[in-house]
Each structure stands twice: as structure tokens, then as C-alpha cells.
Amino acid sequence: MSPGVPLAGAVRLAELPPLSLYVHVPWCLRKCPYCDFNSHEKRGELPEAGYVDALAADLEAALPSVWGRRVRTIFIGGGTPSLFAPEAIDRLLIAIRTRLPVDPEAEITLEANPGTFEAERFRGYRAAGVNRLSVGVQSFSDERLAAIGRVHGADEARRALAHALETFPTVNADLMYALPGQSLAEALADVREAIAIGAPHVSAYHLTLEPDTHFHRFPPALPDEDAAADMQAAIEETLGAAGLEHYETSAFARPGHRARHNVNYWTFGDYVGIGAGAHGKISFRDRIVRESRVRKPATYMRAAMEGNAIDESHEVAPADRPFEFMLNALRLVEGFPVALFAERTGLPVTVVERELAAAEAAGLLARDHLRIRPTARGQRFLNDLLEPFLPGAPRPAQVRPIRISPRDTPSRP
Numbered sequence: 203m204s205p206g207v208p209l210a211g212a213v214r215l216a217e218l219p220p221l222s223l224y225v226h227v228p229w230c231l232r233k234c235p236y237c238d239f240n241s242h243e244k245r246g247e248l249p250e251a252g253y254v255d256a257l258a259a260d261l262e263a264a265l266p267s268v269w270g271r272r273v274r275t276i277f278i279g280g281g282t283p284s285l286f287a288p289e290a291i292d293r294l295l296i297a298i299r300t301r302l303p304v305d306p307e308a309e310i311t312l313e314a315n316p317g318t319f320e321a322e323r324f325r326g327y328r329a330a331g332v333n334r335l336s337v338g339v340q341s342f343s344d345e346r347l348a349a350i351g352r353v354h355g356a357d358e359a360r361r362a363l364a365h366a367l368e369t370f371p372t373v374n375a376d377l378m379y380a381l382p383g384q385s386l387a388e389a390l391a392d393v394r395e396a397i398a399i400g401a402p403h404v405s406a407y408h409l410t411l412e413p414d415t416h417f418h419r420f421p422p423a424l425p426d427e428d429a430a431a432d433m434q435a436a437i438e439e440t441l442g443a444a445g446l447e448h449y450e451t452s453a454f455a456r457p458g459h460r461a462r463h464n465v466n467y468w469t470f471g472d473y474v475g476i477g478a479g480a481h482g483k484i485s486f487r488d489r490i491v492r493e494s495r496v497r498k499p500a501t502y503m504r505a506a507m508e509g510n511a512i513d514e515s516h517e518v519a520p521a522d523r524p525f526e527f528m529l530n531a532l533r534l535v536e537g538f539p540v541a542l543f544a545e546r547t548g549l550p551v552t553v554v555e556r557e558l559a560a561a562e563a564a565g566l567l568a569r570d571h572l573r574i575r576p577t578a579r580g581q582r583f584l585n586d587l588l589e590p591f592l593p594g595a596p597r598p599a600q601v602r603p604i605r606i607s608p609r610d611t612p613s614r615p
């Protein structure tokens with residue numbers, strides 16, 4: 203990075219970013235072999251009531267750090283939050299609203315996995331106040347779903363998506379591509395089916411082998427890099443032609459259906475993260491803090507009830523902020539307004555002038571006096587674009603282009 207980044211304490215934010223709330227529910231029916239999220243196989247009855255009590259206590263303890271701020275979006279993710287009964291989600295949302303001012307227009311998302319009895323369950327979530335459902339479809343092929351160890355089948359995925367569309371004002375369909383044994387035609391068939399059923403938002407993730415997963419230890423045969431890149435390009439084209447705009451590395455939406463919660467992450471907004479292993483980022487005028495909660499559900503619940511669920515907390519040093527900002531904002535196809543960099547990091551954009559100029563010269567980035575955005579090449583080689591912004595990275599002239607997967611950063615905390 204260019205010299206001249208001020209030290210901590212010397213940087214002040216002119217205003218605080220929008221605030222979101224992330225709630226983690228850490229249980230699933232079965233652990234998927236590719237999954238590196240903090241999710242645990244359900245054994246016996248879930249402690250729904252106790253967990254909601256713990257979440258309420260966790261939020262209560264977090265209040266002083268966000269005093270007086272209004273929550274714009276809530277995302278109940280996991281894990282599989284749809285394992286919780288609508289009554290538990292209702293209690294949770296009441297507990298949140300009684301503790302924090304929630305915008306009347308707030309986007310409230312719940313993640314759901316296909317299963318049985320959705321129609322009634324989904325109506326219950328809607329009545330509790332959920333207004334966006336994110337359905338973990340992954341594929342509409344029984345064979346591919348079995349190959350990635352999912353417990354649901356293609357018909358269940360179709361039914362869940364259809365019920366979700368009948369019940370919620372907006373819906374996301376999560377899809378994955380570059381699955382074991384998958385052809386380009388099969389990947390496109392999944393996307394076409396999501397379009398035909400009517401999903402106004404699609405997230406299409408490249409399956410990657412993450413450390414500490416079963417697939418990392420026992421890798422399945424996957425489509426090679428070129429085949430995966432062809433799938434990505436064809437998926438983008440198909441969704442675009444159907445009117446779903448590509449607005450982030452993995453996200454596509456019809457007008458008015460972008461995921462506001464995720465857009466807040468990508469524009470380096472703030473979020474309180476409650477629940478086992480949840481991450482949060484909170485800005486103050488004079489500092490930016492990242493924190494994470496205790497990961498193990500039972501330990502988390504005890505710690506939260508004692509008012510101390512935070513496992514780790516650290517300040518984001520001014521020198522680290524440009525990379526953290528770019529890591530998020532350059533995932534957006536439209537990039538970001540130049541002024542947003544200073545608003546969110548407290549630093550003038552001139553601290554990254556050398557890196558911006560080098561990325562522009564390499565054809566990875568385009569900019570004018572209003573916006574900075576990744577080019578098509580920058581979107582495809584996102585790690586090459588981001589690498590020079592790392593604190594202590596080699597000077598831009600020394601960085602050589604290398605090809606990497608586009609799914610290199612998490613789309614949620």
C-alpha cells in the first residue's frame with residue numbers, strides 16, 4: 203500500500219455505516235461433505251427455546267456497542283434455520299424488535315433447506331415477519347444432489363422453491379456448479395429450471411474444496427478449471443438473458459430483488475453477529491471492531507446466558523482497512539462510488555492510488571471521478587485484483603497475474 207496510512211486513533215469516520223443483524227442457527231440434518239460453515243449435525247431434539255433465550259441474551263449484551271442505531275436488515279442463517287419451528291422464529295424476531303429499533307421496511311431473510319411440510323412452515327415464518335426466503339436448492343438433479351451429500355432430492359427442491367414463491371415477496375435460490383460429474387449442459391439445466399420456476403434472485407456458487415471438510419480429505423473428481431470457467435460464463439449469460447442482472451460475483455437479481463443484507467456486507471457496512479460462531483463488524487467514530495462468538499453451540503448457549511458470548515475481538519487497523527474494503531466492494535459488478543472508500547474506512551482514497559493505477563493499467567479495474575469498478579477481467583481474476591491491496595503485499599509492478607476461482611471470499615460472515 204502507498205505510504206502515509208495514519209495510525210489507529212488518528213482516523214475518524216465522518217458517519218457510521220448502515221447496520222445489519224446476522225443470526226446464526228448452527229444445526230443441520232446432516233453435515234454436507236463440502237461445508238466449512240459452523241454447522242453441526244442435529245442429534246435428538248433441538249434446544250429451540252433455550253437457543254432463542256441465548257440469542258436474546260447475546261443481543262442484550264451487544265446493545266451498548268450499537269446504541270441508538272437502527273437495524274436495516276436481518277439475516278437468519280446457518281446451518282439450517284428452517285429446522286426451527288415458526289414459533290421459535292417468531293419469538294426470536296420479537297426478542298430482536300424489543301431490544302433494537304428495526305426499520306419498518308427491514309429486509310428479513312431466513313435460510314431454508316428443502317424438506318417436508320414446507321407450505322405450512324413457510325406461512326408461519328411469513329406471519330412471524332420474515333419477508334425473504336433463501337432456499338438451498340443447489341441442484342435440480344437427484345444424481346448431483348447425491349454426489350454432494352445433500353439430504354434432499356430434486357422434487358423436494360422444486361416444491362420448496364414453488365412454496366417459497368407463493369409465500370414470500372422475494373426469494374433466493376442457492377445453486378452450485380462445477381459439481382462432481384456435472385456437465386455444462388447440466389449446470390445450465392439447473393439455472394434454467396430456477397428461472398422457469400420464477401426465482402427473482404439466484405446465487406450461483408462454484409463448489410470449492412475448503413480445508414477441514416470431508417471433500418478436502420477425500421476429493422471427488424470435479425470439472426477442471428476451464429470447464430468450471432465455461433460453466434460460470436454460460437450461467438452468467440443465461441441468467442442475464444432472462445433478466446436477472448449479475449450484480450455480485452455469485453449473485454443475480456431481477457430489479458428490486460437484490461439482497462440488501464449482503465449488499466451491506468459488500469459495501470463494508472456494519473453488522474452485529476449473534477449466535478454460535480457468528481462474526482460481527484461494528485464501526486465507531488474512532489475505530490472499527492471485528493468480533494466472533496463462541497463456536498460450539500452448547501458452550502455458546504452457556505456463555506451467552508452469562509452475558510459473554512464473545513470469543514475474539516480486535517480492532518481493524520487503518521493499514522488493514524483498504525484490503526478489507528476492497529475484498530468486499532470489488533465483488534460488486536458495478537463497483538462502488540469513490541467517496542464510499544473514505545466514508546467506510548476513514549482514509550482518503552489517495553492511500554491506494556498506486557494500487558488503483560496499477561490495477562487499471564493491468565486492465566483489471568476501471569474508474570472515473572465518480573466510481574471504481576472491476577472490469578470483466580478483474581471480476582474473473584478477482585484475487586489478482588485484490589492481492590496488491592494486502593498490507594505488506596509486493597509493489598504492484600511485482601504482482602504477476604494468476605488465475606483463481608471467483609468464489610474466493612465468503613459471501614456471508
Ligand code: SF4
Pocket residue numbers: 229230232233234237238239241280281282315338
Ligand atoms: S445444509 Fe448448508 S450449512 Fe448445513 S451442512 Fe449442508 S452446506 Fe453446511
